[in-house]
Amino acid sequence: MSTISDPPAESFRLSQLINDTRYRSITFQFVALVLLIFAMAYLGLNLVQNLAAAGLNISFDFLGEPAGYDINQTLIDYTSQSSHWRATMVGVLNTMLVAILGCIMATVIGVFVGVLRLSPNWLVRKLMSIYVEIFRNVPVLIWILIIMAVFVAVLPQPRDFRGDDATASMVWGAFAFTGRGFYAPLPLFGPGSAVVVAVFVASLIGIVFYRRHTTKKLYDEGVLLPRTWPSVALFFVPVLLAFFVMGQPITLEYPALKGFNFQGGIFMRNSLIALWFALSIYTAAFIAENVRAGILAVSKGQTEAAASLGLRPNRIMNLVVLPQALRVIIPPLISQYLNLTKNSSLAIAVGYMDLTGTLGGITLNQTGRAIECVLLLMLFYLTISLGISAIMNVYNNAVKLKER
């Protein structure tokens, strides 16, 4: 008979914190954390002391004072008598506008280029790699400046449209492409136009349901119903009917040359276009590489299997390869969207009044509240970026490989 004695009760000794692998990593992390907190506290305290020594303080009261300056592109009501906070909000919206437009366009170009980089056609393939290499290897600020300079220099200015010997003219009398920006007709919604809009939305929903129905029919019964012409018909016919039945309630306001500029219509400023375009083509070069990586990550056997089932190449891409590639593409795509959003802070180079231009530019300069403004800037960019991440993560969860 043997007795098994209990293993000796472990008594915790301080030296274990260093010597025992179970605790060592935690110890080091704890020490690092304490050092970090001390470093931050030192910097913060130093700042507060120096500010106090200089007779300055940290205060956000300036946000309530009238801004005093004008902003050209305002998505919400704003005058020079509005508060700095309002000016900041105008900046936030302008940042979000160019970020969202940029993300959409960069994705479209990026996917297109990424797919074409794998094209069997030598010329197309090489052209696309030249595009990618040129655009991602030159700083985006340079692209913004170049595009703006070309834009301003090449396109005619409003004064060229004036007089009998005008060197430029409007396209179809409705669109004007000038160095100051693009002018397009603005739809004016008169009484009764709500019906037309409602019919339009209803027909859009109808198109979606019809296409779902045809897909279901195809999968369940193997019957292929026509899709294109009913969609087109659904898109146009009800809306046009409603438009004329209601007595043409929607009219167009055409831009016209009055005084120094075109007046009326929709005006898209050169700064927005240059910034949007530059950010898009720059980021698209990175997205193209992500897309290429995603496609190459799908086993070649998938393509061959699909081909042996008789699918045509573009169907293989859309139905077999891209859905599987998406789960590889989406995570790096999120970083590209965040990069684009943050790069939009270069907007002031072309005079686009984004968040950096309003809060971090004129407001900072007029009030001299540098620390407060920079802290707010960081907070806003952080919020916008986290928002984009959150939305994209939801999408990523929807397309990622479902593990059961």
Add this chain to the structure above:
Amino acid sequence: MKKSVFLGAMTVAGLAAGAAAAATLDDVKARGKLNCGVTTGLVGFAAPDANGNWDGFDVGFCRAVAAAVLNDPNAVEFVPTTGKTRFTALASGEIDTLARNTTWTFSRDVDLKFEFVGVNYYDGQGFIVPKELGVSSAKELDGATVCIQTGTTTELNLADFFRKNNISYEPVPIETNAEAQPLYLEGACDTYTTDASGLAATRAAFENPQDHVVLPEIISKEPLGPLVRHGDNDWGDINRWVLNALIAAEEYGVTSANVDELASGTDNPEINRLLGTEGNLGEMLGLDADWAARTIKAVGNYGELFEKHIGENTPVGLSRGLNAQWTDGGLMYAPPFR
């Protein structure tokens, strides 16, 4: 890019503010160089010449301070600043003196904690337009696209002017004068607005200056002057009295040509005190007795500086106007040296 500048400036502000609060004069002497903030390039006021040497009206002031303090007008490190970075640069101690046609305003003086040492140019905001537009008054600018140099008082004046006259405009904010020029010349803006002196300097750099006119309206008061940090009164005094010495020298007829001769003693006690042959004004400032004589010898008096860099015989072509001596009906008036 901009963010990193701010963050960098903030870090510098955090780390250097302690040091900057110490006596600036000692720092400058120990360094052997004056760090002077100027524009990034405005012909006549501050711009590097063909050999890369900074030259101009504001540069002259920096050199004058360096001559007084360090006995060498070339012992200046010129730090180009934009309208946006200049105050952070000064507040953080990156520069000792800011001479960058900066408007003296209440909030800059009081709220931003700076010390304006005087006025070296009385200016006002104006507009420049191409002649072919046929505009003769700023009030005809309804609906115009206006290029503005951002980060200056001009934005606020502009907003006030258009609001007061109940006319609309489209502001195009531009970071630097150099970026604004091509936009204006290509016609992306109908007009460019900044201080009238700056407009004259900008126009001087155009290919065909005669095709552009500066409109008669001056919509604001812009007293431009050098400034230093709040809190170091000794350093502020040195800058203030260097400026006054330049102005007084013109009034008393002391020029860079005759200063050596006059410094050996004259029968005008005012000149003697200025040039250090009588009294101990230099000692009071913590400088040598001949500080003002050195300054005037190095850069000339106020009138010489003006004529050399921005006067009527230069491409900038500004007349003295308000900037004449008070004895000639202008506003330049140095307090007595006694």
